[in-house]
Each structure stands twice: as C-alpha cells, then as structure tokens.
Amino acid sequence: MSSDTTRIDGKPEVVKEPSMLKQKEMIARNYEALTSAPETGRKVVSTFVPGNLNELVMCFDMLNNLPEINAIQNGLRKKSGAMIMDAEKRGHSEDVCTYVKADIGMMGKGNIAPNGKPLPPPDLLLLSYTGCFTFMKWFELLRHEYKCPTVMLHIPYQGDGRITPEMVKYVVKQLREEVIPAMEKVSGVKFDIDRLREYLRESAKAEDNLVWVLESAKNRPSPIDAYFGGVYYIGPIFTAFRGTKDATEYYEMLRGEIEERLRKGQHPITPEGEMEEERYRLVVEGPPNWTNFREFWKIFYEEGAVVVASTYTKVGGVYDLGFRHDPDKPLESLAEYCLGCYTNRNLPQRVDMLVQYIEEYQADGLLINSIKSCNSFSAGQLMMMREVEKRTGKPAAFIETDLVDPRYFSYANVKNRLESYFQMIDQKRRAAGAAA
Amino acid sequence: MSSAEIIRRCEALYEDLDFTAAREWKAAEPGRKVIGFMPIYVPREIIHAAGMLPLGIFGGGDQLEVIHGDAYYQSYICRIPRSTIELAITKRLDFVDGMLFPSICDVIRNLSGIFKMMFPEMYVRYFDVPQNYRDEIGGAYYVEELHELKRGLEALGGREITDEALRRSIALYNENRRLVRELYDLRAAEPWRVPTYEAYLLLRAGMVLPVEEHSEMLRAYMAAVREEERPMRDNVRIVLNGSFCEQPPLGLIKSIEMAGCYVVDDDYILVTRWLREDVPVEGDPIENLARAFLHHSVDTAAKYTEREEDKGRYLLEQIRRRGAEGVIFAAPSFCDPALLERPMLADRLKEHGVPYISFKYAENSGQMQPIREQAGTFADSIKLWGDTGS
Ligand code: SF4
Ligand code: SF4
Numbered sequence: 053m054s055s056d057t058t059r060i061d062g063k064p065e066v067v068k069e070p071s072m073l074k075q076k077e078m079i080a081r082n083y084e085a086l087t088s089a090p091e092t093g094r095k096v097v098s099t100f101v102p103g104n105l106n107e108l109v110m111c112f113d114m115l116n117n118l119p120e121i122n123a124i125q126n127g128l129r130k131k132s133g134a135m136i137m138d139a140e141k142r143g144h145s146e147d148v149c150t151y152v153k154a155d156i157g158m159m160g161k162g163n164i165a166p167n168g169k170p171l172p173p174p175d176l177l178l179l180s181y182t183g184c185f186t187f188m189k190w191f192e193l194l195r196h197e198y199k200c201p202t203v204m205l206h207i208p209y210q211g212d213g214r215i216t217p218e219m220v221k222y223v224v225k226q227l228r229e230e231v232i233p234a235m236e237k238v239s240g241v242k243f244d245i246d247r248l249r250e251y252l253r254e255s256a257k258a259e260d261n262l263v264w265v266l267e268s269a270k271n272r273p274s275p276i277d278a279y280f281g282g283v284y285y286i287g288p289i290f291t292a293f294r295g296t297k298d299a300t301e302y303y304e305m306l307r308g309e310i311e312e313r314l315r316k317g318q319h320p321i322t323p324e325g326e327m328e329e330e331r332y333r334l335v336v337e338g339p340p341n342w343t344n345f346r347e348f349w350k351i352f353y354e355e356g357a358v359v360v361a362s363t364y365t366k367v368g369g370v371y372d373l374g375f376r377h378d379p380d381k382p383l384e385s386l387a388e389y390c391l392g393c394y395t396n397r398n399l400p401q402r403v404d405m406l407v408q409y410i411e412e413y414q415a416d417g418l419l420i421n422s423i424k425s426c427n428s429f430s431a432g433q434l435m436m437m438r439e440v441e442k443r444t445g446k447p448a449a450f451i452e453t454d455l456v457d458p459r460y461f462s463y464a465n466v467k468n469r470l471e472s473y474f475q476m477i478d479q480k481r482r483a484a485g486a487a488a
Numbered sequence: 489m490s491s492a493e494i495i496r497r498c499e500a501l502y503e504d505l506d507f508t509a510a511r512e513w514k515a516a517e518p519g520r521k522v523i524g525f526m527p528i529y530v531p532r533e534i535i536h537a538a539g540m541l542p543l544g545i546f547g548g549g550d551q552l553e554v555i556h557g558d559a560y561y562q563s564y565i566c567r568i569p570r571s572t573i574e575l576a577i578t579k580r581l582d583f584v585d586g587m588l589f590p591s592i593c594d595v596i597r598n599l600s601g602i603f604k605m606m607f608p609e610m611y612v613r614y615f616d617v618p619q620n621y622r623d624e625i626g627g628a629y630y631v632e633e634l635h636e637l638k639r640g641l642e643a644l645g646g647r648e649i650t651d652e653a654l655r656r657s658i659a660l661y662n663e664n665r666r667l668v669r670e671l672y673d674l675r676a677a678e679p680w681r682v683p684t685y686e687a688y689l690l691l692r693a694g695m696v697l698p699v700e701e702h703s704e705m706l707r708a709y710m711a712a713v714r715e716e717e718r719p720m721r722d723n724v725r726i727v728l729n730g731s732f733c734e735q736p737p738l739g740l741i742k743s744i745e746m747a748g749c750y751v752v753d754d755d756y757i758l759v760t761r762w763l764r765e766d767v768p769v770e771g772d773p774i775e776n777l778a779r780a781f782l783h784h785s786v787d788t789a790a791k792y793t794e795r796e797e798d799k800g801r802y803l804l805e806q807i808r809r810r811g812a813e814g815v816i817f818a819a820p821s822f823c824d825p826a827l828l829e830r831p832m833l834a835d836r837l838k839e840h841g842v843p844y845i846s847f848k849y850a851e852n853s854g855q856m857q858p859i860r861e862q863a864g865t866f867a868d869s870i871k872l873w874g875d876t877g878s
Contacts, residue, residue: 147564148828189825189829204619208616219629222618222629225624424564
C-alpha cells in the first residue's frame with residue numbers, strides 16, 4: 053500500500069492512503085468549481101448536509117455548497133473562533149448554534165473558501181433540512197443577507213418513530229410543486245427524471261460500500277475508527293458527491309483498502325500512524341469537536357480506544373439500517389432519505405440504535421459528546437445515556453464540548469473525564485472476570 | 489366581582505403547581521380526561537370536542553425547585569423542559585392523560601421523546617405543523633395531522649368526536665379569542681386600566697380552566713375594570729417580543745411596567761391569539777381549522793416566513809396598530825428560535841427607526857434590578873427622543 057506521510061513544521065501529518073488523496077482532490081475540485089462559478093456561469097445552491105438533495109441539484113447542472121461544511125473547515129483551520137466573535141458583535145446571541153455564527157462571521161470576512169478564493173453568493177437557498185429547527189432560521193438569516201431566492205422543503209419529524217405514507221406524500225408534493233419548479237427557474241434547465249434515476253442508481257452503489265466499510269468495525273480488532281476516521285469516510289456521500297461516479301470510485305477504493313487492512317489484521321490509521329492496540333471499543337453519540345479535532349482524537353488513540361460505531365456518521369443518512377436511494381421510485385426515495393436522517397428520528401429510536409450498536413459491535417460502552425450549542429443532538433442526551441446504560445449494562449460517559457467555538461473546548465476536562473471512564477471500563481471488566 | 493377579586497383567583501391558579509382546578513374538573517365526572525400541551529399552538533378545539541380539558545403546561549415558574557429535572561437537561565439548555573420534567577416526576581402531572589408537544593423547536597421535539605420513554609402508558613404526541621402554507625400541499629398534510637390527533641383522542645376517550653361537537657367547540661373558542669382580542673384592544677387603548685401582569689394572569693387562567701368558564705371570567709374582568717378608576721401614568725408604549733415559550737417570572741412582567749413601559753402588545757401565551765380570525769363554523773370543521781392555521785395565524789419564530797419582505801411584518805403591524813413607540817426583545821436564555829429571529833427583527837426595526845432593547849431571562853430569574861434599570865433607561869430615552877422630535 054502506498055502512503056504519503058509528509059511532515060509540516062515537524063508535526064506528524066495524517067497518513068494518506070490513496071482514497072484519502074482522492075477525496076482531497078475531489079473536495080479541492082469542488083471548491084474550485086464553486087469559486088469559479090462567476091466565470092463559468094454555473095449556478096450555486098446552498099443547502100444542508102442532513103436531507104440534502106445532491107442528485108436533484110445535479111439534474112440542473114448546479115453546484116452544491118454546504119455552509120456546515122464551510123463552518124467545519126474553518127473550525128479545523130482554527131478560524132471559526134474569530135468568525136463567531138464577529139457574528140456576536142453584530143448582534144447574534146452567544147447562546148445559539150455556533151455553526152450559524154461561524155457562517156455569518158465568514159460572510160463578514162468575504163466568504164473565503166479553503167482555496168483562498170471567495171465563494172460566490174448563492175443563486176438559490178434550498179432549505180431542505182431534517183431534524184433541526186436552527187437550519188430554518190439559519191437560511192432565513194442568509195436570505196436576509198443575500199436577498200436571494202429561497203425554497204423550503206419541510207421534512208416532518210418522526211415524532212412517533214415512524215415514517216407515515218402521509219409524510220412521504222407531503223414531501224414528494226413539495227418536491228414536485230415547489231422545489232423542482234424553483235430549481236428549473238433558477239437554473240434554466242428542465243427537469244429530467246431519467247437523469248435523476250441515473251444519479252440515484254450511482255448513489256446506491258456508493259451507499260452499499262459505505263455500509264460495508266462502517267460494518268467492518270464489527271471485526272476485532274476493528275480496522276477503522278468509525279467516528280474520527282468515520283467523518284472522513286462519510287465526506288463524499290454526505291456532501292456534493294453522492295450520485296457521482298467519483299463517489300462510487302472513492303467507496304470502491306476505500307473498501308479495497310479496508311479489505312486489505314482486515315486481511316492483515318491491522319488497526320485503524322490515526323494522524324500519527326497505525327494504532328497499536330485495541331483496548332477499548334466505544335460507541336459515540338453526538339458530533340465531534342472540530343476546533344480541537346486532533347487533540348481530541350489523540351486522547352482516544354493514545355489509550356487504545358477505538359470507536360466502533362457512531363451516530364454522527366448517520367446525520368446524512370442511516371444507510372446501515374437498510375435505506376438506499378432507489379431509481380425505481382426517485383422522488384419517494386428522496387423523501388424517505390430526508391425523513392430517515394439520524395436527528396429526524398425521535399429519542400426512543402435514537403436510544404434503540406445506540407443499544408443495537410453496543411450489542412452488534414460488541415462495544416465496552418457509550419460515550420456522549422454533548423455539543424453545547426446544538427439542541428438538536430444534545431437536548432435529551434442525559435436521558436438517552438441512562439436508558440442505554442440500563443438496557444445494556446455497559447458504562448456510559450458524558451463530556452461537553454462545542455462544534456466550532458474554541459472557547460468551549462477544555463482539553464484538561466475532556467482528558468480527565470475520558471481517563472476515568474477508561475478506568476471504569478477496566479474495573480467493570482475486572483469485576484466481570486472475578487465473577488466468572 | 490371586582491377586578492381585584494378576579495385577579496386574586498387567577499393568581500391562585502397561577503401559583504398552584506398541583507393544578508387543583510383541573511384535577512377537580514376531572515374528578516367531577518367519571519371518565520373525564522385531561523390533555524396537557526406545551527406552548528405555542530395546539531388546536532384546543534379538538535381536545536374540547538372530545539370532552540377533554542386542554543391544560544396548558546408552561547413550565548414551573550420561579551416557585552418550583554428543580555431537583556430531578558437537572559439530571560435530564562444540561563445547563564446550556566433553556567429551563568422549561570427541566571421544570572416540565574420536574575412537574576412530571578414530582579407527580580404533579582399524574583392526573584394528565586395525554587401530552588401534546590407542538591413543533592416549536594428542537595428542545596420540545598426531544599422532550600416529546602423523553603416523555604414517551606418515561607411515561608409509556610401516557611398518550612404522548614409530537615404535534616407537527618406544516619411550514620408550507622399552500623392548501624393543497626401543507627394544508628393536505630396538516631388536515632391529516634389533525635385527523636390523526638382526532639383519532640388518537642377518540643381512542644383515548646373511547647368515543648367518537650362528531651363534527652357537531654367540533655363546531656360547538658370552534659364556536660366557543662372563537663368567542664374566547666374574541667374576548668382575548670377585546671382585552672388586548674382595551675389594554676392598548678387604555679393601558680393603565682389593564683396592567684400587563686393582570687392581562688397575563690387572565691390568560692394563564694385560561695390555560696387551566698374550561699373555555700366556557702374562562703370566557704365568563706374575561707367578560708367579568710373587562711366589565712369591572714371599565715367601571716374602576718385607575719391612575720394613568722406617563723409611560724411609553726412598547727411591544728414585547730420573544731417570550732412565546734418559556735415564560736418570564738411574574739416579577740419581570742410587573743417590572744417592565746413599573747420601569748415606565750406600558751406593554752401594548754406581546755407574545756405571551758400565544759395559543760390564545762394564534763388564530764387571528766374566527767374559524768368558520770359552517771363546513772368541514774377540520775378543514776376549517778387547517779385553513780385558519782395556514783392563512784390566519786400569527787407570526788412567530790417557530791414558523792417559516794416564506795418571503796423575505798414579510799419578515800418582521802407582523803411585529804411592525806403590532807407597533808403601528810397599537811401605537812407603540814419601541815420594542816423590548818425579551819427571550820429565554822438558550823432559546824434558539826427567539827434568539828436567531830431577533831437579529832432579523834432588529835434589522836427591520838432599524839430600517840423603520842423603531843428603538844428597541846434586548847435582554848434574556850429564565851423562568852426562575854431572581855434579579856429584576858438590571859432589567860428594571862434597562863427598561864427604565866429605555867423609557868427615558870424614548871421620552872427624550874419624542875421631546876426633541878429628532
Ligand atoms: S443546532 Fe446542531 S444540528 Fe442544528 S445546525 Fe446547529 S449543529 Fe447542526
Ligand atoms: S424556550 Fe425556546 S428553546 Fe426552550 S423549549 Fe421554548 S422555544 Fe425551545
């Protein structure tokens with residue numbers, strides 16, 4: 053296996069496998085396409101990760117821009133702190149979702165993409181969102197600034213833990229009568245359902261391989277980290293690439309690499325090379341912290357803790373529970389996709405998923421990373437934790453950080469908490485051993 | 489009855505976290521059921537037509553010590569979910585047969601799941617509303633939602649909800665809404681006659697009393713205050729915005745007026761004014777309720793505003809119609825909808841030269857002094873600005 057372990061400023065860089073290089077190239081190409089839209093004349097749609105309609109966007113030759121991903125990029129590059137402060141100076145409350153403020157602050161600083169060029173203003177805000185009310189206000193705020201066309205796709209919440217035929221009908225109707233006409237108008241391209249079918253067929257292929265990759269963590273040792281590594285694996289399929297040949301190739305490549313790792317009995321790759329030992333297998337609930345992502349991850353791999361399953365990697369679609377985009381029922385399938393995203397599931401469903409993960413992936417316990425500014429994920433997590441402990445008998449731990457606000461990441465607190473959690477797992481094991 | 493007596497009754501109802509009045513209503517006849525609901529909007533007509541009592545649950549206020557609730561919600565989440573859980577755990581809601589959680593925000597949404605897990609025997613329903621306002625799209629979906637609620641209540645009550653019963657309930661709630669509007673009109677016209685904390689307590693009473701009794705109470709109160717002499721003060725007229733869910737403590741509601749601001753419109757207990765026009769009594773009652781929601785409901789942060797030019801229109805209309813001189817944004821800490829909405833509304837006010845101030849509270853905020861000072865300074869500056877005419 054070829055690898056590229058460049059070191060910048062003496063710091064170790066993530067070991068790059070071919071799939072990583074491919075993903076990097078895809079993302080760079082996408083940013084290039086976005087920032088050169090004013091020259092190429094292509095139209096830009098801003099939309100959200102959970103419930104995004106990438107296949108549909110592509111039917112109109114438009115480009116997909118995702119403000120959450122921009123916020124994550126700025127978080128990883130340690131630029132989000134200043135942007136958030138800027139937004140707060142402009143009257144945004146310190147209490148609200150920091151993705152929104154990072155995005156608004158980014159706008160104030162000229163909307164510079166990671167390639168150093170400005171992102172063009174969106175031609176259309178596609179308010180397709182699932183599981184979070186903040187999204188709705190976020191795009192109202194952007195519309196307030198950009199004064200551009202906005203189309204709303206309201207996705208009902210699975211309050212009773214199921215998708216009803218009425219919900220699907222409602223979403224399909226909105227797609228037909230609101231979303232598609234708006235996209236036709238902005239792009240000047242006529243909708244072609246066969247083109248959509250083609251993209252959906254492609255999506256399903258990539259989805260199969262993604263599921264295979266995520267489920268490889270059922271092995272001991274796990275060849276992947278399904279949280280820290282997982283956020284890279286979901287990148288293409290959750291963003292502007294679902295439905296493209298690029299994504300299909302990426303996931304084939306990734307699967308090949310992991311098959312290889314499995315054959316060799318290898319551990320996950322970390323920013324500092326391969327993990328040496330698998331001491332703890334964890335399930336993680338909640339998004340990661342982005343501003344201190346590396347430090348955060350390091351606490352885990354230094355202790356030999358592997359995340360074998362996570363819910364965050366399901367925000368853009370819960371494929372491992374069986375959903376696939378389906379070319380035979382294109383619009384219904386888009387509707388079901390939106391309705392099924394992780395945070396659109398009710399709390400009992402989320403608890404069921406965690407319990408199932410702990411059992412199927414033979415995890416030692418559950419860790420909740422509770423995000424201070426994200427009510428969608430966080431409100432109710434303490435209850436979820438207790439339920440999961442009760443039902444699995446496995447210990448759970450709770451830490452608090454933020455997504456992209458560096459003020460809310462306390463390295464010492466997180467480390468202490470995790471260390472005592474690992475000790476707790478050890479104790480449980482000893483007790484179980486003694487009992488046996 | 490004097491207005492003071494009526495308000496004393498309202499105060500007693502407000503302070504009674506055991507909901508004795510609702511318990512008594514339930515006990516008065518066998519088979520009666522009570523359905524709790526959270527702020528902001530649920531169609532109470534359907535609950536009423538089922539022969540049940542809709543009971544508004546507005547958190548625990550500042551008298552409830554939250555002990556258990558803190559184990560359910562982290563410190564960076566608003567307080568209403570934890571005090572609501574506290575009410576439930578301490579058995580204050582043990583007589584409630586069902587709970588409705590209207591789609592207002594992520595916190596309430598997740599709270600519905602917590603109730604499902606904690607009280608598996610209870611009828612718990614997340615009540616979704618459309619964010620698409622076209623009859624054939626959002627309307628069709630909403631009609632189905634309403635039917636599902638209706639079916640759920642029918643199963644719970646073991647009897648059919650007839651169209652006739654629905655029409656009767658719609659008529660009763662139309663009347664109640666007319667009376668609330670009259671109360672608000674009266675307060676805007678003569679704010680010294682209807683202090684806001686009295687108006688507020690009257691609306692809160694409407695959350696625990698049967699609608700028929702509440703309408704009586706509103707009538708009696710208005711008749712009484714029209715007769716009574718009350719001193720006029722040199723207050724400025726403001727609209728209060730952002731308090732549609734977790735309610736401020738009563739002390740805060742009083743403080744604003746004491747600091748020199750007459751509240752001439754607000755978004756407290758919005759369920760009582762959600763539908764701005766009468767719901768037609770003739771025709772299909774469920775369709776009528778759906779249409780009223782789609783086309784005649786108030787604007788609030790929990791709803792999507794379809795067109796950019798309509799953002800803030802409702803607030804500006806409140807200001808104009810009520811002759812207000814400024815706006816006080818008062819939102820619960822950590823309240824995403826209210827706090828995200830605020831910058832957009834504030835921009836609209838700036839465009840129209842309307843002065844405003846903003847602050848946050850919690851239902852158990854104890855410190856009124858800073859808020860009183862801020863509101864006082866605001867009132868003074870409006871008076872000064874008015875004098876200089878600049
Ligand atoms: S509240 Fe949470 S889910 Fe919603 S936009 Fe913010 S981070 Fe995303
Ligand atoms: S106070 Fe605000 S954030 Fe809290 S439950 Fe109510 S609407 Fe939601």
